[in-house]
Amino acid sequence: MGFSLSLKLSFLCFIIIILSTALFSDLKLVDSASPDYTNLIYKGCARQQFSDPSGLYSQSLSAMFGSLVTQSTKTKFYKTTTGTTSQTTITGLFQCRGDLSNNDCYNCVSRLPVLSGKLCGKSIAARVQLSGCYLLYEIAGFAQISGMEMLFKTCGKNNVAGTGFEERRDTAFGVMQNGVVSGHGFYATTYESVYVLGQCEGDVGDSDCSGCIKNALEKAQVECGSSSSGQIYLHKCFIGYKYYPNGVPRGASPISGSSGSSSSSSSVRF
Structure with missing residues (x-):
């Protein structure tokens, strides 16, 4: 009887191990299939660095970063200005x-201040684009460019x-261009195994957004x-955009890092 009980307990332990292995394998598969929105897409750093003997620029930059990160828990777009003087x-x-x-x-935005410092140092202007979010800052008087200026492409x-x-x-592309207007700046859809996504900066009006997206789509072609x-x-x-010949998988995204693609920066700003 003791031998029979021992055999049953051994078998039960074996079953538990098998189930645990299967469970954790499934969890690992789910995790690996999750889209990573923190991949670095590109960065643009002004060549000129802060001249900051008094530390005022650093204080302003730190205050701005803190404000942006705080607001990212409440909204998906936020713009602010910091600094005690015009300089x-x-x-x-x-x-x-x-x-x-x-x-x-x-989680995406909170990575950007440290990443900006690592990539751009104390540049007077910087832009860091991850697959799920981006950060842009510039000092007063920094040269402006057209909203249609191409900063980066990857194919x-x-x-x-x-x-x-x-x-x-x-x-x-046509469906998405119309959708981004009705979606007031963001739209993603699938059409016959092609997944497309478009977004305009949060303070761009619907008409200008449509024009910007149209320009970007033409450049993509x-x-x-x-x-x-x-x-x-x-x-x-x-x-x-991304074409999935076997159908768009669940959780797919056309926005990712540049692995397996050719990339180039076209920015004349930094």
């Missing part, structure tokens, strides 16, 4: 992708010419050609 005034903003939750937005290396992809992509994926970042908007 130390700094304007900054952040924006999260429209499909991120408030918690994901905060997938996989060419799908001759598969009918271009027609599906262009139809998806020219710059990326028959590439199965692409991302175009203009000063005031960005778009991304």
